[in-house]
Amino acid sequence: MTQQKSSIDRRNFLRLTGLTGAGLIMGMGVKADGSAIIENITAAGNAFELSPLVMIDQAGVVTIFNTKPEIGQGTYQSIPALIAEELEVPMDKLVIKQTGGEKKYGPAQFVGGSSSVRTNYTSLRKVGAAAKEMLLTAASKQWDVPVAECYAENATVIHRPSGKKLGYGELAEAASKLEAPKNPVLKNSKDFKILGKSAPRMDIPMKVNGTAKFGIDASVPGMVYASIERCKVFGSKLVSFDATAAKKVKGVIAVETCERIHGIYKSEGVAVIAENYWAAVQGRKALVIKWDHQGNEQFNSKDYEQSMREAAKKEGAVEHQQGNFDQAFTGAPVKLEVFYETPVVSHSPIEPMNCLASWTEGNKLEIWTSTQVPSSVVNEFSKTYGVKQEDLKLHVLFNGGGFGRRLYPDYIHEAVQLSKKIGKPVKSIWTREDDTQQGPFRPMTFSAMKGALDASGKAIAFQHKVISGTLDMKKDYDITKADGTMTEGISEQKYEIEHMKNLYVHHYLHVPLAAWRAVTSTTLAFAHECFIDEMAVAAKKDPMQFRLGMLTKESDTKKILNKLKEVSNWDKPLPAGWGRGVAQYEFFAGQAGFVIEVSKKGTGVKIEKVIAVIDLGTVVNPDNTRAQVEGSAVMALTAAIKGGITFDKGATVQSNFHNNPLVRINEMPKVEVHILADGGNKIKGVGEPGLPPFAPALCNAIFAATGKRIRKLPFDMNKIV
Amino acid sequence: MITLNINNTNYQVEASAEMPLLWAIRDMVGLTGTKFGCGIAQCGACTVHVDGKPVRSCSFPVAAAVGKKITTIEGMKDKIAEAVQNAWVELQVPQCGYCQSGQIMSATALLKTKPKPTDADIDAAMQGNLCRCGTYQRIRSAIHRAAEMIK
Numbered sequence: 001m002t003q004q005k006s007s008i009d010r011r012n013f014l015r016l017t018g019l020t021g022a023g024l025i026m027g028m029g030v031k032a033d034g035s036a037i038i039e040n041i042t043a044a045g046n047a048f049e050l051s052p053l054v055m056i057d058q059a060g061v062v063t064i065f066n067t068k069p070e071i072g073q074g075t076y077q078s079i080p081a082l083i084a085e086e087l088e089v090p091m092d093k094l095v096i097k098q099t100g101g102e103k104k105y106g107p108a109q110f111v112g113g114s115s116s117v118r119t120n121y122t123s124l125r126k127v128g129a130a131a132k133e134m135l136l137t138a139a140s141k142q143w144d145v146p147v148a149e150c151y152a153e154n155a156t157v158i159h160r161p162s163g164k165k166l167g168y169g170e171l172a173e174a175a176s177k178l179e180a181p182k183n184p185v186l187k188n189s190k191d192f193k194i195l196g197k198s199a200p201r202m203d204i205p206m207k208v209n210g211t212a213k214f215g216i217d218a219s220v221p222g223m224v225y226a227s228i229e230r231c232k233v234f235g236s237k238l239v240s241f242d243a244t245a246a247k248k249v250k251g252v253i254a255v256e257t258c259e260r261i262h263g264i265y266k267s268e269g270v271a272v273i274a275e276n277y278w279a280a281v282q283g284r285k286a287l288v289i290k291w292d293h294q295g296n297e298q299f300n301s302k303d304y305e306q307s308m309r310e311a312a313k314k315e316g317a318v319e320h321q322q323g324n325f326d327q328a329f330t331g332a333p334v335k336l337e338v339f340y341e342t343p344v345v346s347h348s349p350i351e352p353m354n355c356l357a358s359w360t361e362g363n364k365l366e367i368w369t370s371t372q373v374p375s376s377v378v379n380e381f382s383k384t385y386g387v388k389q390e391d392l393k394l395h396v397l398f399n400g401g402g403f404g405r406r407l408y409p410d411y412i413h414e415a416v417q418l419s420k421k422i423g424k425p426v427k428s429i430w431t432r433e434d435d436t437q438q439g440p441f442r443p444m445t446f447s448a449m450k451g452a453l454d455a456s457g458k459a460i461a462f463q464h465k466v467i468s469g470t471l472d473m474k475k476d477y478d479i480t481k482a483d484g485t486m487t488e489g490i491s492e493q494k495y496e497i498e499h500m501k502n503l504y505v506h507h508y509l510h511v512p513l514a515a516w517r518a519v520t521s522t523t524l525a526f527a528h529e530c531f532i533d534e535m536a537v538a539a540k541k542d543p544m545q546f547r548l549g550m551l552t553k554e555s556d557t558k559k560i561l562n563k564l565k566e567v568s569n570w571d572k573p574l575p576a577g578w579g580r581g582v583a584q585y586e587f588f589a590g591q592a593g594f595v596i597e598v599s600k601k602g603t604g605v606k607i608e609k610v611i612a613v614i615d616l617g618t619v620v621n622p623d624n625t626r627a628q629v630e631g632s633a634v635m636a637l638t639a640a641i642k643g644g645i646t647f648d649k650g651a652t653v654q655s656n657f658h659n660n661p662l663v664r665i666n667e668m669p670k671v672e673v674h675i676l677a678d679g680g681n682k683i684k685g686v687g688e689p690g691l692p693p694f695a696p697a698l699c700n701a702i703f704a705a706t707g708k709r710i711r712k713l714p715f716d717m718n719k720i721v
Numbered sequence: 722m723i724t725l726n727i728n729n730t731n732y733q734v735e736a737s738a739e740m741p742l743l744w745a746i747r748d749m750v751g752l753t754g755t756k757f758g759c760g761i762a763q764c765g766a767c768t769v770h771v772d773g774k775p776v777r778s779c780s781f782p783v784a785a786a787v788g789k790k791i792t793t794i795e796g797m798k799d800k801i802a803e804a805v806q807n808a809w810v811e812l813q814v815p816q817c818g819y820c821q822s823g824q825i826m827s828a829t830a831l832l833k834t835k836p837k838p839t840d841a842d843i844d845a846a847m848q849g850n851l852c853r854c855g856t857y858q859r860i861r862s863a864i865h866r867a868a869e870m871i872k
Contacts, residue, residue: 072817072854200813207818208806210754210794214819217753225748250737278737278744350758350766350853351819400756400819401853432759623813627859631816634855657763657851665857666844 048176050131052104053124054083056176060155060169062087063095067109068116069372070098070203071402072631073687074624075116077201081620082120085194086128086187088152089168096202100394101374109375112407112515114589114685117620121683122186129184131175138174139166189618189679196677198623203398215370215397216429218356224253226418226428227280229287230260230269230438233650234511235296238268238289245286246272251279255287258417261384262410262440263473265512271418277429296510297650304647305341305444308507312339312448312467316503319466319482320491323499328461332452334538340447340527341712343644346660347442347516351400352435353411357418358425364391365416366425370399372406380409385416403635404515408440436660437652441645442516443469443509445486447527449534452499457539459550461499464490464528468520469509479506488520489587489692490528494557495550511647517635518688521587525692526640526699526713529583533700534709543700544570544582556615559676560584560593563613567674568595575599578608579705583696590684591615592629594697598705604718605702610671614689617682619675625686626673632690633671638663640695641717723783727752728796738784742776743767745783746793754794754822758851765850768823769793775830777849794822801871802829808867816854824850828864837868 047057055063064083068075080096099105108119132152139157140147149160155168189196206212231238243255254273259266272283329335355369365387371377374396382389399406415428430438445468452461468486470477482504490502516522536546544565551558564570564582574580577600584593597609612629619625642661646653654660699710706721722733725742727750734749746755746769755778758766762777769778770792771785797806805828808814815821824847831838831846838846843861852860 070817072815074816200810201815203818204810204813204815207815207821208809208825209797210752210822212818213753214756216757219751219753276736276740276744276748278740278748348853349817349819350756350764350851351817352757398819399817401817403853429757432761432764627813627816627856630858631855634857635853656761657759658761662851662853663855663857664848664851665860666848668855668857670858 046173048172050134050172050176051127051180053127054087054131056168056172058169058172060167061095062089062093062155062168063097065097065099065105067099067105068111069374069396069399071111071372071399071406073111073116073628074201074621075111076203077199078117078620078624079120079124081194081199082117082124083128085192086125087132089155091194091199091202093155094202098396099374100396101378103389107375110373111402112372112404114687114689118683118685121618121620125186126184129186130180133181133184134175134178135168135171137178138171142166142171142174195620196622199621201624213397214351214400215356215368216351216354216400218368218395218397218427220356220358220425223356223425223427224273224275224422225277225280226271226273226415226426227277227284227431228258228269228271228414228428228434229284229289230267230434231291232437232652233291233293233297234299235650236267236291236293238270239292240290241270242288245288246283249274249279249283249286251275252283254422255283256418256421258414260410261413262408262512264475265473269414271414271428273418273422273426281431293650299510299650300648301646304509308444308446308467309339311505311507312446312465314505316465316505317480317482319487319502319504321501325461325463325499325501328499329450329452329463332461333455334453336449336451336531336534336538338449338531338534338711340449340530342444342446342523342526343713344441344444344511344646345516345639345644346436346439347403347405347514348435348660348662349399349401349403349405352432353405353430354428355412355415356425356427357412357415359416359420359423362391363387366393366395367412367416368395368397369412370397370406371409371412372399372402373409377409377412381412381416385420403517404519405440408514432657433655436655438512439652440512440514442522443471443513445520445523447524449527449531451531451535453535453539457541459495459497459535459539462497463501463503464524464531465503465505466490466524467505467507469513470506471513471515486520488524489585490524492586493528494553494555494586495532495547496552497550517632518587518589518691521585521692522636522639525583525585526695529585529693529696530699530709530711533581533696533703547582556591557584557586560591560613560615563674563676564593564595564611567613568611570595577705579701579703581697581700581702581704583693583700585692587692590686590689592689592693594693596697596701598698598701600705600721602718604716604720605705607669607698610669611674612671612690613674613676614686615676616684616686617677618679619677622675625675628686629673629690630671632688633694634663634668636691636694637668637698639713640698641714644714723787725750725783725786725791726789727791728793734783736783738782740783741779742769742781742783742786742791743778746778746791752793752795756819756822758820763851764820765823765827766820768826768850770826770830773830773833775827794825797825797829801832801867804867804870805829805832805863808863808870812859812863812866814856814859814863816856820850820852824852824860828860828867831864832868832871836871838864
């Protein structure tokens with residue numbers, strides 16, 4: 001991460017009585033009593049910048065700017081903690097402010113790919129360490145003692161020989177005038193006070209008393225509300241509309257069109273703008289709209305899925321090969337050839353998409369929203385709407401769930417256009433039906449698997465061919481090439497199989513698509529790891545032993561499987577009618593594995609036990625890591641056993657949680673989480689790796705219990721045998 | 722004008738009788754701790770107490786709330802609520818936190834009628850509240866913990 005370093009290099013010594021040029025910074029902070037404060041940092045009084053990310057005022061209040069939006073994954077704690085650890089400030093003494101894509105905070109103001117901590121682990125510690133060294137130097141100068149005789153603790157610099165002390169507030173001004181050290185010394189991890197400990201999250205007190213502010217809670221004087229009708233048939237065009245009845249609804253102020261922009265997908269909608277949201281929704285129901293479906297009204301899942309199966313017959317583009325797969329497969333004594341299918345699914349964060357936008361005279365734009373991508377919103381919107389970057393102020397509030405959905409600013413575009421059209425601050429809120437029916441969705445992937453064993457049962461050939469649409473929204477997308485995102489992880493598994501040829505077949509889907517938590521690994525791991533199980537069965541070997549037998553070299557995969565074997569008592573016999581399954585998956589975000597036990601129950605199965613192992617190398621917050629893996633399991637279970645999204649007559653069939661259900665509390669067994677953290681430079685992601693291996697571990701357990709091999713998601717847990 | 726008693730304060734709101742209580746609370750009174758999630762009483766994010774009982778305010782008309790005592794997350798001040806909130810913090814329940822106001826409203830209502838709920842009681846009382854982040858096992862533990870704290 002170079003931008004934090006360069007931020008230090010570029011930092012100016014400006015005495016701050018406010019961030020000149022940045023306008024008001026509305027930061028969300030937390031008071032000692034746990035309630036939220038939203039305030040203008042200019043009110044902080046005489047504050048001094050020791051780095052763009054660290055500000056200390058004369059009273060000693062330390063403010064850390066969090067560049068990583070909080071979407072539930074814990075960055076509101078973990079990111080400031082990286083700085084605070086080295087700065088020697090306890091977390092409960094911090095004021096944390098969320099940045100909004102401002103240039104001075106660097107280009108990486110986004111959250112996705114479980115990347116926040118793993119890509120900033122060293123760079124943000126250096127920010128804290130540099131600020132600490134500046135404070136130490138300032139104190140040593142004031143006392144006229146060698147800096148080596150000074151140390152920092154609890155936001156105070158102490159002169160070891162004399163015991164003299166100076167608080168950070170007393171040193172901030174002098175420290176801010178010093179050159180920031182380029183290579184500050186980092187603490188030894190054994191001296192950590194915050195990192196590696198299960199520190200409480202600073203956002204949680206606000207989230208139990210209603211004071212946490214999410215995008216949907218933003219409000220400004222004169223604000224009006226919008227609800228937007230978009231065509232349910234994907235790929236339709238707006239022909240005309242009659243707003244006469246809508247305008248008669250009490251509270252309705254205006255009816256305007258706006259364009260939803262999702263990469264290459266652009267579609268026009270009709271917005272009803274009203275004094276309150278309820279009136280906007282009522283007005284919307286009264287709209288009469290004529291759409292041109294452009295032939296898309298015939299589209300349906302059944303036919304599309306069949307066309308995917310046909311497309312699977314194509315050879316496809318080679319994603320990875322080693323040895324000579326074709327020859328090895330052809331001549332092998334034992335061959336397997338099977339097909340796996342997964343559905344389209346929705347993100348369904350409980351906070352629906354929303355945005356408050358205020359376009360004011362002189363091309364000035366202010367936005368309040370929940371988003372995962374502040375930097376790109378500022379960059380792209382300033383270009384798209386011809387607003388100077390310094391005239392675009394983005395306020396990033398807590399995200400009521402991200403899961404990849406809020407990587408896409410389609411809902412922000414709509415609100416901005418509406419505010420520009422009517423000259424008032426407009427808060428647009430999607431209904432749950434909009435959220436469920438309009439996408440963007442996780443694409444479905446189908447997997448054609450081939451494998452071969454030699455006479456001794458050793459795996460000698462393996463092929464994973466992926467058939468799918470793409471998340472790539474570039475106009476010049478080359479369908480003849482293997483798509484790295486859509487084949488994520490399939491060639492990264494550590495199993496030592498001599499002959500391998502992995503392939504990709506692009507199959508176009510015109511419905512808006514999006515990255516979903518753990519991206520394509522959530523579907524591909526299901527096919528990949530269930531198929532490894534099928535090979536184990538064909539080899540008449542125990543699935544755990546079969547996997548470990550293909551891992552002669554040391555690897556994290558081997559460590560995860562060995563740990564799972566140990567903590568699950570893998571070799572201990574289960575009661576009659578029970579089955580145990582294992583799966584792991586390695587991909588760009590990280591790596592985890594599950595052992596799941598199920599029992600037969602009537603015509604279905606019941607999950608009896610869920611054990612997860614996540615490998616991190618270095619862990620920043622063990623308790624939050626456990627929480628993320630627990631939650632990943634719930635989301636993965638929903639994707640495995642609930643309905644998913646289907647299409648008919650060109651539109652989404654499901655509309656709300658009654659027919660696009662999520663797993664509920666009564667359906668969720670306890671998840672036991674083990675963390676592998678043996679230190680070192682390696683650090684892996686936390687938020688996503690718990691998803692991919694869940695479904696295959698479950699389905700492998702179901703096979704062990706019932707002999708029924710599940711090759712298509714979703715499936716009904718109550719109807720297995 | 723309709724008068725609503727929310728958290729022991731009377732508010733005059735200019736709402737149509739059939740408007741869901743949720744929007745009166747959020748848009749007119751300005752209490753935003755109560756959340757919009759689905760609009761059809763399927764997710765529980767909008768749960769408030771009406772005369773002490775949990776209701777889904779997204780599907781509860783304003784007219785039906787007149788003359789009743791409405792409590793939102795902002796008004797949760799009694800011993801049970803405090804225990805639930807403390808347990809939620811102690812066990813670090815929330816992730817994104819968006820559904821948690823509703824979860825807490827349902828949990829406090831449960832503990833009022835069943836001071837020592839079993840897992841089955843919790844499942845029954847809490848299955849109307851969805852959590853997409855998947856905090857269910859911590860919710861279950863935190864309800865048990867709150868029950869201990871109240872003792």
